[in-house]
Structures are given as structure tokens and as C-alpha cells.
Amino acid sequence: MPVSLKGIGVSNGICIGQAYVYYRELPEVLEYSISKYDTDREIKRFEDARDQAQAQLSDIKDTAASETPHDISQFIDTHLLMLDDPVLYEDTVSHIRARLCNAEWALQAQVERIVKVFDEMNDPYLKTRKDDILHVVERIQRCMMHEPEINHDSEKLDSHLKNRIVVADDLTPADTILMQHQKVAGFITEYGGPLSHTAILARNLGIPAILGVHNARNFIQANEQLILDGRTGIIQISPDKKELTRFKGLIRDERLRRKNLFDLKNKPAKTIDGLKINLHGNIDRPEDVRTLRQYDHTGVGLYRTEMLFIENNEIPDEQEQFETYRRTLRALKGHPLTIRTMDLGGDKELVNTTQHGPLVHNPALGLRSIRRCLKDPRIFIPQIKAILRAAGYGPASMMIPMITCVSELQQIFELVEQAKSELKAHRIRHDANISIGAMIEVPAAALAADHLASKLDFLSIGTNDLIQYTLAFDRIDDEVSYLYNPLHPAVLKLIQMTLNAGESRGIQVSMCGEMASDTKYTRLLLGMGLRCFSVQANSLLDIKHIINRSNIEQLRTQSEHILSLSDPDEIRLAVASLNQQFS
Numbered sequence: 001m002p003v004s005l006k007g008i009g010v011s012n013g014i015c016i017g018q019a020y021v022y023y024r025e026l027p028e029v030l031e032y033s034i035s036k037y038d039t040d041r042e043i044k045r046f047e048d049a050r051d052q053a054q055a056q057l058s059d060i061k062d063t064a065a066s067e068t069p070h071d072i073s074q075f076i077d078t079h080l081l082m083l084d085d086p087v088l089y090e091d092t093v094s095h096i097r098a099r100l101c102n103a104e105w106a107l108q109a110q111v112e113r114i115v116k117v118f119d120e121m122n123d124p125y126l127k128t129r130k131d132d133i134l135h136v137v138e139r140i141q142r143c144m145m146h147e148p149e150i151n152h153d154s155e156k157l158d159s160h161l162k163n164r165i166v167v168a169d170d171l172t173p174a175d176t177i178l179m180q181h182q183k184v185a186g187f188i189t190e191y192g193g194p195l196s197h198t199a200i201l202a203r204n205l206g207i208p209a210i211l212g213v214h215n216a217r218n219f220i221q222a223n224e225q226l227i228l229d230g231r232t233g234i235i236q237i238s239p240d241k242k243e244l245t246r247f248k249g250l251i252r253d254e255r256l257r258r259k260n261l262f263d264l265k266n267k268p269a270k271t272i273d274g275l276k277i278n279l280h281g282n283i284d285r286p287e288d289v290r291t292l293r294q295y296d297h298t299g300v301g302l303y304r305t306e307m308l309f310i311e312n313n314e315i316p317d318e319q320e321q322f323e324t325y326r327r328t329l330r331a332l333k334g335h336p337l338t339i340r341t342m343d344l345g346g347d348k349e350l351v352n353t354t355q356h357g358p359l360v361h362n363p364a365l366g367l368r369s370i371r372r373c374l375k376d377p378r379i380f381i382p383q384i385k386a387i388l389r390a391a392g393y394g395p396a397s398m399m400i401p402m403i404t405c406v407s408e409l410q411q412i413f414e415l416v417e418q419a420k421s422e423l424k425a426h427r428i429r430h431d432a433n434i435s436i437g438a439m440i441e442v443p444a445a446a447l448a449a450d451h452l453a454s455k456l457d458f459l460s461i462g463t464n465d466l467i468q469y470t471l472a473f474d475r476i477d478d479e480v481s482y483l484y485n486p487l488h489p490a491v492l493k494l495i496q497m498t499l500n501a502g503e504s505r506g507i508q509v510s511m512c513g514e515m516a517s518d519t520k521y522t523r524l525l526l527g528m529g530l531r532c533f534s535v536q537a538n539s540l541l542d543i544k545h546i547i548n549r550s551n552i553e554q555l556r557t558q559s560e561h562i563l564s565l566s567d568p569d570e571i572r573l574a575v576a577s578l579n580q581q582f583s
């Protein structure tokens with residue numbers, strides 16, 4: 001009888017393929033003693049292996065550069081930086097000298113020490129960093145022991161992985177880049193949640209993936225046929241003929257549907273009753289504008305500038321920021337650019353940031369985002385100036401993340417005024433009338449949206465954080481990712497309050513969190529009054545398709561009814577029925 005498994009579906013696609021069950025065999029590290037005269041030679045062996053590991057990663061990055069999404073090559077950069085970490089290097093070298101042991105063992109001792117510290121912290125964000133360190137150390141050890149990486153044998157993988165569904169415990173960024181080349185059909189992993197590296201990769205590449213399938217490799221045998229349904233998170237093992245035919249039909253329909261969607265490229269997003277909806281894209285760096293333009297020539301409702309900081313692993317100066325923002329504007333050819341000031345902290349951090357003072361147990365509630373900028377205007381002022389300067393060359397606006405109250409706005413406005421006068425004093429071109437908006441990401445901000453709206457030019461709802469903070473679950477902890485529910489009545493109420501505040505104050509309210517990119521919610525949001533969506537590039541045409549087949553008047557009545565419901569399950573069914581009626 002066919003067996004099914006359930007995990008977290010992180011990308012919408014469906015695929016059928018044979019299982020490639022992937023066991024990462026960890027290198028067996030043995031300890032042996034060396035004489036004190038051999039320590040330099042042993043250290044050199046360690047350094048050579050580290051260089052070799054660095055060269056391997058750079059190679060992977062270079063060969064993948066053109067087609068690989070930015071997020072993924074960024075993970076490789078993170079691993080490159082870890083390879084260069086002075087602490088890892090110095091502690092390993094000291095261990096070799098003090099214990100007179102081989103380099104592999106010295107490295108292993110360091111990693112065990114680091115892992116122990118991470119495990120005791122029990123912090124989900126640091127847990128992902130722990131995996132990064134393990135991947136990096138494993139790579140150096142393989143180099144020292146002259147063990148080839150399985151993935152480097154690309155000939156073998158070519159024939160093994162094409163159209164296969166990879167079943168693994170977890171995948172490193174380098175694994176995923178190589179697998180992208182092998183044209184895998186899909187991924188299943190035993191660990192990881194919706195915001196893990198693999199999830200981001202799968203979404204960016206449009207590869208069907210299901211994560212968090214505990215013990216998947218105990219249930220799935222090599223070469224077994226699988227159906228992977230990324231929409232529901234269900235995997236069918238050795239499906240019967242009827243199911244296979246049904247899913248083959250679904251895949252064919254989906255291909256055709258996506259092809260037809262391109263007829264909507266560069267056409268307006270407009271409802272049946274003639275209301276024009278603003279549909280923009282989210283980007284992380286200037287190069288992403290190219291991807292955006294593959295789907296639509298439109299503006300950007302969310303430019304996550306912290307990626308520039310993370311990519312450099314340091315705070316870029318005003319000039320570098322200005323040039324980057326201006327380049328992005330140029331690429332947009334006259335379409336608007338919403339530049340979000342940096343949102344570092346929480347799940348986005350520079351790699352080598354050393355923690356001072358007491359341990360932060362809840363980084364999502366800590367000195368994150370605008371709080372950090374206001375604490376250190378030496379970081380913030382150059383960014384404000386760079387944005388003001390870029391806005392002198394095209395339609396750019398400034399958006400502040402994680403606002404919680406009006407007093408923060410007051411401080412921001414003062415800093416903006418200071419930045420303007422400095423630019424003016426030096427006769428530097430800038431836009432002194434730039435629009436300033438804020439993201440509604442914290443329940444307090446939604447509840448006070450009316451006060452905030454009275455002082456701002458626009459608002460944008462960041463549902464990823466708004467839902468995390470409203471429902472009190474950590475967005476990067478896969479143990480609690482089941483709590484993510486955009487249809488919780490509390491979330492819907494906060495969204496409605498924000499939309500109402502924008503309407504009564506006459507300012508635009510956009511939505512740029514993942515909820516805006518999910519077609520399940522488009523009609524409900526239109527009915528609630530959302531008129532501006534900022535979405536992932538590959539969702540642009542799907543969302544436009546729904547907008548263009550919607551009638552606002554009809555949706556309004558039904559959405560009102562949905563907002564009056566109290567049970568999340570009842571709401572889910574009502575939204576499903578709304579979608580069915582109009583599809």
C-alpha cells in the first residue's frame with residue numbers, strides 16, 4: 001500500500017521523481033601524537049587544508065555565479081568568512097602546540113567546544129550558525145584527510161541527480177548550489193523550517209521542496225518513486241498508477257498555466273470593476289531588479305538594504321550606499337524604489353559581530369533594526385544621507401522597519417533634518433522632500449497605526465514580523481513554525497486597523513511580507529481594502545492574475561463577514577470558499 005509522509009511544504013511546486021537518498025558521511029577523525037619538532041609542519045598542513053577549502057568554495061561560487069540567487073551565494077560567503085575566522089585558526093594552532101596532536105584532532109576539539117557552547121545557548125538563530133560551523137570544519141577536515149567531497153564528482157552526480165528528488169538530513173549552501181546545476185526535481189530534508197537556507201533556495205529557484213520530515217531516510221529507500229507536493233507538504237512513496245496519472249496531469253496544467261501567465265507581463269493590475277492596484281516587487285540588492293524585470297517592469301516596494309551590510313560583513317560607508325542605491329534606481333528606469341533602512345539583528349546579523357555584555361536570549365526582541373540605528377546614529381546618519389542623495393536622482397522613498405511608537409519617529413525626523421542640513425551645507429544634491437514611511441511589523445504599531453499615519457507619508461505591513469510578534473512564535477524556529485497563521489483573527493484585525501488608519505489619514509498602505517505574495521490571501525486582502533502589494537518577483541504574475549479577475553465590491557462584503565469570524569479554522573474555510581467562488 002502506498003505510504004505518505006508529511007513535512008513543511010516550503011515552495012508551491014509539485015514533482016515526481018526517483019529518490020536520491022543522500023547520506024553525508026562525516027569524516028572519521030582519529031587522534032595521534034606528533035613530536036614537538038613537527039608542530040610547524042602540522043600547522044602548515046592545517047593552513048593548506050583551509051586554503052584548499054577556501055578555493056573549493058570560491059570555485060563553487062564562481063561557477064554558479066550567473067544563475068545562482070543572491071541569497072545562496074551569500075551563504076557561501078558566510079562560509080568563506082568562517083574559514084577565515086581568526087579565533088578558529090588561533091585556537092586550533094594553540095591546541096596543536098599545547099597538546100602535540102594532529103591538526104584534524106585539534107580542529108575537532110575546537111568544534112566540539114564551540115558546539116557545546118551553542119547547544120547550551122539553545123537559541124534557534126545560533127543553532128543555524130552552529131550548522132554553518134560544522135559544515136565549514138567538515139570541509140577543512142576532508143581536505144586534510146584528502147577525502148573528496150561527494151559533490152565534487154560532478155560527472156557522477158550529473159547522471160545521479162538529474163530529475164531526482166534528493167532526500168537528505170540537511171543541505172549545505174554548497175550542496176544546494178551544486179544540486180541546482182544537476183537539475184534536481186525537488187528536495188526533502190529531515191530538518192529545517194520555512195526560513196532555513198534550503199527553504200530560501202527552493203523558493204528562489206522555484207524548486208518543489210518539503211522540509212522537516214523527521215526520519216525521512218528511514219522511510220524512503222533509494223530509487224523509490226516519489227510524488228512531492230510542495231503545496232501541501234505531502235510526499236507519496238511508491239504511489240499507485242492512479243495517483244501518478246493525476247499528479248502528471250497537475251504538473252502539465254501548472255506548466256501551461258505559468259506559460260500563459262506571461263501574457264500579463266507589463267499589463268496593468270486592475271480589478272474587473274476598474275480599480276487600479278499597485279503591484280511592486282521585493283528585492284535584496286540592485287541585481288535583483290533584473291529578475292524582477294523578467295516578470296514585470298514595475299517598482300520596488302521593499303528593498304532590504306541590510307543585505308548590503310551582511311554581504312560586506314561590515315557597515316558600508318555613505319558613498320558606497322549612495323552608489324548602490326543610485327545603481328538600483330537606474331536599473332528601475334523611472335519606477336519607484338522604496339529603500340528600507342537597515343534591519344540588522346534578529347535573524348539577520350553580521351558574521352563576526354562579537355557579543356558584548358549579557359547574553360541576548362531573544363534577539364528578535366532585542367536591539368534590532370531601527371532600535372539599533374537610533375542607538376548608534378553614526379551608523380544611521382550615513383544611511384539616511386545616502387538615501388536622501390539617491391532620491392535626488394530618481395523616485396526613491398525611505399521606509400523605517402520595526403517602528404513601535406511615535407517617539408521613535410520624532411527621533412528619526414530629527415536625524416533626517418540633521419542629515420539634510422549637512423548635505424545642504426556641503427551643496428550635495430539630494431531630495432529634501434523625500435517621502436518617509438514606516439513598516440507595521442509589531443502589534444503596538446498596528447494598534448497605534450492612526451498616530452503613526454498622521455506623521456508619515458505611507459505605511460507598509462510587514463506580515464512576517466507582525467505575525468511572529470502577534471502570535472508569539474520565533475519565525476526561525478521550525479519547532480513552532482506551525483503557529484504561523486496569517487488568518488488568525490488577531491492578525492486580520494491588526495491588518496484591518498492599519499488599512500483603516502491609512503484610509504482615514506489619506507496615505508497609502510502597502511503590504512510587503514510573505515502574506516502579500518501568497519495567492520491564497522489576495523482576494524481577502526483586496527476585500528479588506530489593500531491596494532498596494534509588494535511581492536516576491538516570481539509571484540508577481542500570479543497575484544496580478546487574481547487581481548485582474550476580482551470584483552472589489554463583491555469581495556468587500558465577503559471579507560467583512562470573514563473578519564467577523566472568531567475561529568481560525570472557520571476563517572480558513574471561508575477564505576477557501578471565497579477563492580473558489582471567484583476562481
Ligand code: PEP
Nearest residue numbers: 462463464465512513514
Ligand atoms: C516582514 O517582516 O514582513 C518583512 C517584510 O520584513 P523582513 O522579512 O525583512 O523582516
Ligand code: MG
Nearest residue numbers: 441462464465
Ligand atoms: Mg520584518
